[in-house]
Amino acid sequence: MWRNLASNALTLFIVVLFLLGGVILWGQRAYQEPGPLAQAMCLEVPPNSGIRRVAAELENMDAISSRMIFNIATDVGDKNADLKAGSFLIPAGASMEEIITEITGTGQSTCGTQVVYVIGVNRAFVRVNELDPETREFDAVAEFDIGAADVPSEYAEVRGQQDTRYAVNVVEGGTSYNIVQALNGIDALEGEITEIPAEGSLAPQYYEFQPGDSVTALVQQMEDKQVANLAAAWEQRDDDLPYDTPEEALIMASIVEKETGIASERPQVASVFINRLRQGMRLQTDPTVIYGVTNGEGVLGRGLRRSELDRQTPYNTYLIDGLPPTPIANPGMDAIMAAVKPDETDYIFFVAKTLNPADGHVFSTNLSDHNDNVAAFRALEAAAN
Numbered sequence: 001m002w003r004n005l006a007s008n009a010l011t012l013f014i015v016v017l018f019l020l021g022g023v024i025l026w027g028q029r030a031y032q033e034p035g036p037l038a039q040a041m042c043l044e045v046p047p048n049s050g051i052r053r054v055a056a057e058l059e060n061m062d063a064i065s066s067r068m069i070f071n072i073a074t075d076v077g078d079k080n081a082d083l084k085a086g087s088f089l090i091p092a093g094a095s096m097e098e099i100i101t102e103i104t105g106t107g108q109s110t111c112g113t114q115v116v117y118v119i120g121v122n123r124a125f126v127r128v129n130e131l132d133p134e135t136r137e138f139d140a141v142a143e144f145d146i147g148a149a150d151v152p153s154e155y156a157e158v159r160g161q162q163d164t165r166y167a168v169n170v171v172e173g174g175t176s177y178n179i180v181q182a183l184n185g186i187d188a189l190e191g192e193i194t195e196i197p198a199e200g201s202l203a204p205q206y207y208e209f210q211p212g213d214s215v216t217a218l219v220q221q222m223e224d225k226q227v228a229n230l231a232a233a234w235e236q237r238d239d240d241l242p243y244d245t246p247e248e249a250l251i252m253a254s255i256v257e258k259e260t261g262i263a264s265e266r267p268q269v270a271s272v273f274i275n276r277l278r279q280g281m282r283l284q285t286d287p288t289v290i291y292g293v294t295n296g297e298g299v300l301g302r303g304l305r306r307s308e309l310d311r312q313t314p315y316n317t318y319l320i321d322g323l324p325p326t327p328i329a330n331p332g333m334d335a336i337m338a339a340v341k342p343d344e345t346d347y348i349f350f351v352a353k354t355l356n357p358a359d360g361h362v363f364s365t366n367l368s369d370h371n372d373n374v375a376a377f378r379a380l381e382a383a384a385n
Contacts, residue, residue, distance in 0.1 A: 030065055031073050034093040037063040042111035042131070045103055047085040054083065054103065063090060063099065070096050079104045087112035089131065113158040113165070114138055117146060117186050120171045121329075122299050124182035128154050147185035159188070159211075166211060168218065172204040172332035173257045175296035179222075179330065183215050191215045199296060200250045200327025201226050229333050237340035242277040243323070253339040254327035258287035262360050263334045270335075270342035272350055272363065281348065283317035291315045291328035351377050355384055 041061065045054060051074045059067040074080055079100055084107030090099055102110070114129040124146040129138035142154040158164045166188055170179060179202055180193045191214040203225035209218060234246040243249060256270045273283055290300050292315030293308050309316070315324045331339075347363040349370035354377075364370040 030069050031096045033095055035064055035095050035099070037061075037090060037092050037094055040092045041090050043088045043090050043099075043103065045083065045085050045088065049083065049085065051080045051083050058099065063094070064096050066096075070100070073097070074100060074104075086110075113161060115155070115158060115164060115166050115188070117166075117168045117182070117188075118171065119146075119168065119174060119179050119182040121173045121178075124178070124185070126151075126155065128152070128158060146182050165208065167206055167208045169206045170202065170204045170222065170330070172335065173261070173329045174204070175199060175291075175329055176202055177295075177297045178299075180219070183218065186215075189213055189215045189218065193219055197223060198326070200254050200330055202330045203229055204330055204332045226330070229336055233333070233336045233340045236337070238342070241340065242274055248323060249339045250331065250336065251323045251327050253331035253335040254329045255283070255285055255287060256338050257331035257335040258329050259285065260361065261357060265360050266335050266338035267341070267343040268345060268347065268363060269350065269361070270338040271345040272347045274342050275346065275348050277322065279348070280321075282319075282321060283323070285317050288315045288317045288324050288328055289313075291324070296328070349373075353377075355380055 041063070043054075043058070043063075052071055055064070055067045055070045055074075058064045058070065064070050073096060077100070082104035084103060084105070086107055087110070088102050089111040090102065094102075111131055114131065116127045116129065118125050118127060126142075126144055126146055127140050128142040130141050131138050142152040144151055144155070168183070168186070176197045176199050180196055183189065184192050188211045189209070190212055193215050197219060202219070202222040205222070205225060207218060207221060230246050230250055234249060237249070241249070243252065252270065252273060255273060256266050259269050260266055273285070275281075276283055286304055289304055289309060292311070292313030293304075294300055309318055312319055314320065315328065317324060345363070346365045348365060349367070350361040350363045351370065351373045353359045353362050362373050364373055
């Protein structure tokens, strides 16, 4: 009898284990498989929320198939204390595992409103973007100049919202003076920069920040990034460059940056100026002359005058030999890499193909061909006037 009881108990134990294992496998599969959410949504997690409150909301919104499995998973994974407040993009069909990873990660909002302060070469402006959860793309709902007296109501409304994300986007080719002037005009940043950083020392990039961060800290981040960019590029430099220091490479990069906005063309443009240096030719580039006129403050806004081309300044490369004394703008990584790893060409001249800068340039190896190219460009100018 005892033997039969033991046998029955063992059988029952095995059945229980089998059933338990099946439940675990079912729960794991339900946890990892695509969820029932039909359309992407923004999930708002208020401060001091609990994971069970979030689970109930997700279940009510048909974003998860089982609140029980969701809660068990967060308990087992010890995720309860990792829940972050914010606004999070939950894609259609997201699994419970993916949702938990999203709301217990960095805490950076991935949904809602985005305020981007764009610092361009000719204009600094604010763009307010709203994320469309379905397309996962930001749509601009307002745009105005940094420092404008009157701001759109959309901007005033989002400034106090928890899920609003802030960023400064510094475009390649701006001067340090213009960048600092724009940064000092951003009302979401604290403090003010009174000493202009060295030209070329600020890395053009997209920088996220929090309201109340200091302008000084943001500028330091830009300087640190440019130091890292230049050091990384200099390690990869060609052996036969006509300059000996990273600082000279940065000067060349700034000239390349101002001559073309087409990334694929920058190594060719760099090759032209490097070939001129190797041959003892003057660089003869208008952007350096313009910098000597404006000192990097503001935008010239017109063509160079004959008197300015004839004026002796340290930046007039029609009159001086070699490189100017400093960069003339803040170049991006593409331009820096072009300065240290230019294309191997025989080009020593280039001119715009058309009146549209996006069409790039035509290059030549001799003065005769260059004069023909210039004549073709002048004809386009005449036809347009």
